[in-house]
Amino acid sequence: MRQRLGIAAALLGDPGVIMLDEPSNGLDPEGIVWIRTLLRRLADEGRTVLVSSHLMNETASFADQLVVLGRGRLLADTPMREFIDARVRPAVRVRTSDPTALRTALARHGHDVVEDPDGHWTVPDARVDDIGRLASAARVPLLELTADEGTLEQAYLDLTAAETEFAAQPQEA
Template sequence: MIEFEDVSKRYGERWAVQDLTLTVRPGRVTGFLGPNGSGKSTSMRMVVGLDAPTSGRVLVRGRRYAEHAAPLTEVGALLEARGAHPGRTARAHLLALAVTHGLGRRRVDEVLAEVGLTEVGGRRTGAFSLGMSQRLGIAAALLGDPAVLLLDEPVNGLDPDGVVWVRGLLRRLAAEGRTVFVSSHLMGELAATAEHVVVIGRGRLVADTSVAQLVDSVAPATVRVRTADPDRLRDLLARPGATLRTPAPDELVVEGLPAAEVGEVARRHGIGLRELVEERPSLEDAFLALTRDAVEFDAGPVTR
């Protein structure tokens, strides 16, 4: 578990994080979202003591990171893909970390195999692609078999196979009861991976909820129906809380009713349907709506 207790961080006159209180719980993948400059990276750095809060505190499993006797066995972090010395081999990089916690070569070989780098373990990391560096960073995060995983943009530079692999890895780690906190600008990927999401903007908490609830809070699902008798179906569905539109002669758009209920009403009254589709806003739609007023770097409208 990661706990932010009324945390603020200031650099000079600028507040990077303000009054942040949240709990990242074990057993699920929690996505961390925010526009550029929102304070995500600063928040993650404070978890592992790379930045100190100006006020408040951040606890990992009930203690500050520096208070853990063997921090690599408590928190595994990937905050910078190219964090290894370019002159060291992948295996040497992991061994240097391992000896600080009394971990042996066997564990280094295990994590190299888990991330698919066994074949290149003897190669200097300066020759690694971004995707290979990401895999090495994940190996380092897994090295101490920690209960908490903190990953900043872990799929950057990965090919589609690597993205799917990371998705499965994060889900498996969460299913094992670990705390998995992951940031990404790839909304579609987070929507497919995370169950819960934390959104910040200008250093302040904007949302702390499930992905489904976040999406539904911004815009409800819409049911689009194509039928030969849209007017009759519209009359049957009319009720308080339902919004009904007929944008085309054979089409009915329903808001406020689930697709299952629309389909059941049509079946019960013998109305044939050519199409029944539930359209939901995306996580990206919800994110943009929530953070519209919290964007620090706005390029403005595109001109042609």
């Protein structure tokens, strides 16, 4: 309730720019959905909504533009989806009842597969539409066909991998 009260107080003057620091901190799942909906509505009204958060995947669910700061420098200022797509390779998760036929069809079109222990395959650098059409044309039955889209968290870790300030330090034994 304290978070909601603070947000309500910030909106009292009907500001054009709203700055929030970790607005979903301490909220239950219903409160998180509420804040996500509120922030989207405020932005749709034409307001500028700036959110500082360490909950990256939550932030990715409502943010349009991403700004990443580190060591006093601007590391990124780009649309959310572009940031993720530039740093995380797309992949497709697929399962079939005819692995031989699927492997042959994928290889014929230059796709490699990574077999996962749970029985599904990952096709790196692929899109769901392409793999679906390819399997359909080869008459390969699919049990699962899912986009394995990159996350904001993965893209951020890629961006900051070489920055020792952001990297996790190994535990000493």
